Amino acid sequence: MIKLENQLPLFVLDLLLGLQEDNPRQKGRVAELTPQFFDALMPTDEPLTKLDGNELEDSESRDQAEEFSDQGGLHCLDVFRQSLLRRSPERPLTSQRWSKSSTSIRSSTTVNFGERRQQLVHCVTELRGAGIKFKKRKTDRFWEITFDNGTLEIPRILIHDGTKSLLLNLVAFEQRHPNCSNYITSYAVFMDNLINSQQDVAYLQDHGIIEHWLGNDAEVADLFNRLCQEVAFDCTNSYLSSLSEDVNKHFNHKWNVWFASLKLKYFSNPWAVISLIAAGVLLLLTLLQTIYAVYGYHHPIR
Template structure:
């Protein structure tokens, strides 16, 4: 053990160590036995003086022998680098053991998906949850959040502490739903959950029960169902702008003084997001469907399992019973190479123009399940699909959820890719519109074609894992049958209108008369009549 009790001697000691290191590297091995620099002994009177004035001294104790010091001084220059790598490995092992990502349900959209349209994933009016919390352009809605919280507390005659304490009990569970660290303190996170959650519930109840009944004036800037409501609905369905469903369920239970209102929140959410549905029915079609389905038309997204958030519940409502993937057989199942983001490997079906040339007819199917496509006896039946200015953002966020969450299927992605294959040009959109399959509120048919052609760029998709794979195989088998193509060409060229039919009939008659004339000419030549005697 070496003890240093004086600041001046400490400086001398450090200088000596530096000189020893320099000389040690320069001296040859033959001089290894040469005497080294010795550390000067401290006089006794200096030690006594140091003990008498402890305030001016600095004590450093170094344990170990000289050999250890020498190893430490001559260690590899990569020692710190290797040590940092080992620390990273240990930290990764701890995170892997914890497995916190298994609880994620609200994700940040990956960068490769954002390249299509970043604006489709970013809220424009209101922020919900921590991902976009505090952004300057979204703060204007905060005053309306506080105003709606005031309405809730006044209407229920409850204290805010009840809401804060309730959310604090599930704070850790709520934090674990979000991917990545949340840079908010406990109080800030709980406050955000209560504020955003009560705002969402007021919107849900206001649309279902009426905002006037909840105490809002008819000219309310937010709750009057005018102007910005459509934009608010579009923001609230985005993947990065979600609150855990169990948080909303607990807050709704406080308002009704009931901790068990299973299915009520889901029903309120679906009523609120109904304008975003991509397959609305006409009045006559809805009556026909209700008569055919009866009580089966009632849907409860939480009947079998809890919803993750509003986007997840909305997706479940779209799928209803949920189509099950049927593996295809035109590619090898053992190969993993087909699970790539390559549009050439995502070809499920030919475009509308090519299908018509092969004699395949397209008809509208009367159902509110937009994904429920059928093919039978050369007729492809596709449900009606409504395209508006919020459709692109809706489909992109649904696809992002299916890409990020391992427990989600790929039904929405499969249908969008199917429609992308059907639509290659504005002419394809025009024919689908003529058939009543597509109705859009966009500028032109070309805008609809561009929309579908851009939705699934950079999307990872396996055509063998699509619920439409078997249907596509049946369509392609019909398409590859040459007789169907010839028959369709004949019908298109000669039976497309009455005048073409008349022309074809006249040509057939003329051809028949010509054949009869030629027959009798040849017959008379070989079998001439015998002259009369």
């Protein structure tokens, strides 16, 4: 039902539903039912009908469904995607996503910006080495990622057996319609770069950012690493491009790397802190003993 190649136009489904219910005036009815029907595929554990913790009124849901139909909702997959992105980033994306800098990207690959090459973002393990922290953001909009003061806040995403098919078909829809926004593709590319190994997945899971029902963490890493294969994507037209730039600036600052390395090596656990304090006290006592000995040699007590 979620596959792009299996989609039927909304007006056809409305006509079929009208025949079944003996009521030809069914415009918007399928669009209204679609989010409820696909609710089990949601990549978050918050239901679609909730917005900032408040349930939408039924009338608002119907108005939204009619709006999808009036604005040219193509089919159920299109409606479900619009429902996912019902509150998109305030800054709109440029409609045309195809350009000379468009390229196919995968995790840990680079993108061509004219004559210079720049990696989108590094993986979780490398970002941690630069002192970047990861925190779960409390929102049901799974794609709404923020970065502030060295902390990358990522909403919780629920990964189950249907997640791969859902994301693949949403990315395929955005590839098929280059004039629509590319929020899902941008999110998939960003997560693809963040996750290189099962260790990255385990760390994000420990911080509540990822919850999965798959066999192991390696399967989750493989899911994201294969999600954007052969995908044409212009990162300069991504809603996460400025965020990626800020992350890279923080990563490339040498002081952040040195401080993070010091923290991981000497302040990673209480025993390391105690050992460091003991070594400091021992060094101080040794220094005081040396000073006292030198002072006593030059100024003997008579």
